Amino acid sequence: DKGQEGPAKSVGKKAKASAAEANEKAAGPRKRPQNRGSAGEKRAKKARTDRPAPRQSEEVSRLLRLWNQLRDRQVSSEDRRKLVNEVASLMRGKYAAMSLKHDVSRVVQAVVSFGTAEQVDEVLVEVEPRIFDLCVSPYAHFLVIKLLKSVAQPRRRDSRRRMVKLLSGHMLRLGVHSVGARVVETALEELPKPDARRLNREFYGREHLLATGGDAEGSHRLDGLLKLRPDRRETILTRVWGLLSKMIDKGLCQFVFVQELLCEYLECAGPAQIAKVVPSLAEHAVALLVSRNGSKAAAMLAAYSGARERRKMIKALKGHVKSCIFHRDAYMFLLKLVSVTDDTVSVKKNLLAEIFAKEDEEFTATGEEKAAEHTTEMLMTSQPTTLFFLWLLAPSTNRYFHDDAVKKLMQPSMLPPEGVTVGLGTPLEEVDMSSWVNTSKKTPEQRNREVLAFLRGHLVGLAAEHAQVMLYNAHGGRLLYEIAKRWPSENLHAKILDEMTKMPEQRGAEQERNEDAEGDLPAWEHPKAHLILKWLLLAEAEDASANPAGDEEGEDESHEAPSLAKAFAGQMSDELLEQYLSCNRGAFVIEALSKVASVASQVLDRVASLIETSDVVKGSLAKGNKALAALQKERTPPKAPKQMMMMKKKKKKK
Numbered sequence: 001d002k003g004q005e006g007p008a009k010s011v012g013k014k015a016k017a018s019a020a021e022a023n024e025k026a027a028g029p030r031k032r033p034q035n036r037g038s039a040g041e042k043r044a045k046k047a048r049t050d051r052p053a054p055r056q057s058e059e060v061s062r063l064l065r066l067w068n069q070l071r072d073r074q075v076s077s078e079d080r081r082k083l084v085n086e087v088a089s090l091m092r093g094k095y096a097a098m099s100l101k102h103d104v105s106r107v108v109q110a111v112v113s114f115g116t117a118e119q120v121d122e123v124l125v126e127v128e129p130r131i132f133d134l135c136v137s138p139y140a141h142f143l144v145i146k147l148l149k150s151v152a153q154p155r156r157r158d159s160r161r162r163m164v165k166l167l168s169g170h171m172l173r174l175g176v177h178s179v180g181a182r183v184v185e186t187a188l189e190e191l192p193k194p195d196a197r198r199l200n201r202e203f204y205g206r207e208h209l210l211a212t213g214g215d216a217e218g219s220h221r222l223d224g225l226l227k228l229r230p231d232r233r234e235t236i237l238t239r240v241w242g243l244l245s246k247m248i249d250k251g252l253c254q255f256v257f258v259q260e261l262l263c264e265y266l267e268c269a270g271p272a273q274i275a276k277v278v279p280s281l282a283e284h285a286v287a288l289l290v291s292r293n294g295s296k297a298a299a300m301l302a303a304y305s306g307a308r309e310r311r312k313m314i315k316a317l318k319g320h321v322k323s324c325i326f327h328r329d330a331y332m333f334l335l336k337l338v339s340v341t342d343d344t345v346s347v348k349k350n351l352l353a354e355i356f357a358k359e360d361e362e363f364t365a366t367g368e369e370k371a372a373e374h375t376t377e378m379l380m381t382s383q384p385t386t387l388f389f390l391w392l393l394a395p396s397t398n399r400y401f402h403d404d405a406v407k408k409l410m411q412p413s414m415l416p417p418e419g420v421t422v423g424l425g426t427p428l429e430e431v432d433m434s435s436w437v438n439t440s441k442k443t444p445e446q447r448n449r450e451v452l453a454f455l456r457g458h459l460v461g462l463a464a465e466h467a468q469v470m471l472y473n474a475h476g477g478r479l480l481y482e483i484a485k486r487w488p489s490e491n492l493h494a495k496i497l498d499e500m501t502k503m504p505e506q507r508g509a510e511q512e513r514n515e516d517a518e519g520d521l522p523a524w525e526h527p528k529a530h531l532i533l534k535w536l537l538l539a540e541a542e543d544a545s546a547n548p549a550g551d552e553e554g555e556d557e558s559h560e561a562p563s564l565a566k567a568f569a570g571q572m573s574d575e576l577l578e579q580y581l582s583c584n585r586g587a588f589v590i591e592a593l594s595k596v597a598s599v600a601s602q603v604l605d606r607v608a609s610l611i612e613t614s615d616v617v618k619g620s621l622a623k624g625n626k627a628l629a630a631l632q633k634e635r636t637p638p639k640a641p642k643q644m645m646m647m648k649k650k651k652k653k654k
Helices: 007-027 038-050 058-070 077-091 095-099 105-114 117-135 141-151 157-167 171-175 180-190 193-204 206-212 222-228 230-249 256-269 271-284 292-303 307-316 321-325 331-340 344-355 376-381 383-393 404-409 444-465 467-471 474-486 490-500 529-541 564-571 574-581 584-594 600-613 623-635 641-653
Strands: none
Touching (some): 077 105, 095 105, 095 117, 105 141, 180 193, 180 256, 222 230, 230 271, 307 344, 321 344, 344 444, 444 490, 490 564, 529 584, 564 584
């Protein structure tokens, strides 16, 4: 037989083996190498790569071929339905096992994406016993995400209840798992609020929910649960922080549900506890700037952190300042960090300078220049950026800030003095904060003054450059008003004056002015622009246009600030005045102009003569003209009693 060896060969092999053993004994015990050399690693790697890959089974190959046809966009709905039915028939009874494989998992997801509700329910029933394994699998968790999005649709109430029941009891383990956290994020986003709240309550502790009845009012939030169980306040907060510590250590701060839980904990724990946990969270502050609750949590960390932690936050923000200030919610963190940091030199150099830095030119793959993501015009007109600057310019003005969350975050940050401890079990309402000290050494006025000294040149220049756009913008107009009011300049006034004196374009006789077409309206008829003009003139009438920080910035008090009212009154022709008085909004602008003492008599005389001569103004019933008439009466001195008697006698004789 070819498979058998002859006796001579076997004897020779035994002799060689005995000789080799004798040589090894003579050489002593063989030492194993401590580290494999580079040559050995290369040989091992080559052996692994040269090894042929295992052949796919015929069933898997067929499924992959069907999947390639199924995902083609050009396939008709009828053909796709047939393909889904064929795939479902091949995988029936093996959905859970197939979804754990890296190559076939996408085929199971295709059944959920393109299949009917009955086929989706069939998949859900089969994977039910192994739902946790699927949630933490790098490949199968995508199937669970697909199932969540499918059952979250309307008219899938029974399937949705089944899915919520499957996930109940696993939220704590999934929430601290790097893969399972994605499933938790999708579940809390896609499911309706009642189901999402039911799952989210598990993070507070199931035993406390059972004690409060589970669905008690307010138990879906941490502060509501603490009100229901005040005797277990310290235990609940300690448990929640232990869970948050695991999430933070595993780098899960980018998930929204983690940010919401952290924000609730910081609000309930209080300033003293926030100061204790800041060192472990300072480096993760930028990762929190994804959602509103994450931005609020980051702002609270900045408020009660020390100088070292604030430097870490400023360093972490490098390169992300523009994206932060343009974000709908993240600007709150940047605003709070700028407002509480005593090192204003570092703030100017690392944060504020980056806001106005010119972006590098970017090009596409074909060599075309990309449009800038954040332009200076957007900087002066978008809502988050204007709110950032408006708080620094006018922090005490309630006209701009209607959100109570922003006002609460921007309150002074106070901490208990050294030696005073506040336990977790004590509610904040019962704590005496009269002896607490501020977390910053400088006064808010001093920090604000130093920051505004840096912002002045940039804001005035950009306001003059984009005044025409800002005047007609809801957010930019407010910023334009505050800049022109605090730092009046001839260049800026000239840009505003151009819009105030620009005559409307000639329109056809049949064309009517539409309030919705705001771009076609002149400044004095525009619903937003006329308010800014009115505010500017009233501010000058109240002598508020003088620079309030002039002495602090080294300006001469004798220097007369440029007057917008004088310039407007000097350039206003009779035709333009008639245009203003012919509409209600324009008449209110002229009324505000007539309240400026330096031009009041001149304006009222021109208005009086125009009312007598112009038929358009005389027949106008605008409320603004009535207000002007009232000013005329106040201006006219009252007649003497004798003159009044003579006038009455003459009337009787006639």
